[in-house]
Amino acid sequence: MRNFLLALAIVLFAALAAAGWRGRKSERPPLQIFPDMKSQPKYKTQAETPFFADARADRVPVSGTIPVEIDPRDAYRLTGKIRDRWGDGFPVKVTSALLERGRQRFGIYCAPCHGLTGSGDGVVTEYALKGVVANFNSDRLRNLADGQIFWTIANGKGQMMGYPHIAADDRWAIVAWVRTLQLSQAAPLADATEAERSKWRTP
Numbered sequence: 001m002r003n004f005l006l007a008l009a010i011v012l013f014a015a016l017a018a019a020g021w022r023g024r025k026s027e028r029p030p031l032q033i034f035p036d037m038k039s040q041p042k043y044k045t046q047a048e049t050p051f052f053a054d055a056r057a058d059r060v061p062v063s064g065t066i067p068v069e070i071d072p073r074d075a076y077r078l079t080g081k082i083r084d085r086w087g088d089g090f091p092v093k094v095t096s097a098l099l100e101r102g103r104q105r106f107g108i109y110c111a112p113c114h115g116l117t118g119s120g121d122g123v124v125t126e127y128a129l130k131g132v133v134a135n136f137n138s139d140r141l142r143n144l145a146d147g148q149i150f151w152t153i154a155n156g157k158g159q160m161m162g163y164p165h166i167a168a169d170d171r172w173a174i175v176a177w178v179r180t181l182q183l184s185q186a187a188p189l190a191d192a193t194e195a196e197r198s199k200w201r202t203p
């Protein structure tokens with residue numbers, strides 16, 4: 001009898017295993033004994049809603065909305081804008097450490113397209129975007145406000161995508177490096193020492 005029951009158990013187990021009773025995926029919400037507000041009514045991104053006439057659940061924030069984490073006094077540092085205008089000047093301290101950080105970040109994120117000197121001749125232009133990548137050493141880009149360059153890094157422009165994941169202070173570091181490159185490519189002769197100038201004069 002004991003052997004029979006054992007054999008029966010093995011056969012039953014084998015039959016169940018063969019039938020594929022291994023648990024399966026379910027679209028239904030799991031049974032919740034203590035819900036703890038884990039599921040609540042909500043709209044998923046790009047879902048529809050009958051509430052608004054255009055049926056879109058995604059809404060543009062009311063104009064003038066400031067994200068809770070932005071202190072209005074800090075707005076320029078985080079947006080590059082002062083009210084609705086581009087701001088100029090650096091809201092962070094420009095130090096040689098910041099420039100070094102900017103040089104590194106620029107090398108990682110920008111130089112592939114904009115080139116190491118910012119002339120718009122990065123390695124990518126050998127394959128695509130030739131003549132499209134902006135040249136920082138043009139008058140138009142020299143005259144961009146610091147805030148506009150800051151904003152462009154996060155949001156992109158035209159065929160350039162944005163890099164919103166670069167932290168705000170790193171973006172300012174990059175802006176500082178862009179300014180450094182612009183200066184380096186258009187430095188007045190008067191900035192050089194007499195010794196340097198005489199070196200250049202010798203053929």
Ligand code: HEC
Pocket residue numbers: 106109110111112113114124129132133134141144148149152153157158159160161163174178
């Ligand atoms: C994939 C290539 C690519 C990368 C990487 C890239 N850019 Fe650009 N960038 C472009 C192109 C293309 C344009 C020209 C866009 C246009 O005017 O349509 C441009 C334009 C710009 C402009 C000019 C915006 C204006 O108002 O005309 C700035 C400033 C700029 N880029 C900064 C940066 C910085 C800083 C980085 C690094 C964080 C960066 N870009 C990374 C391709 C790139």
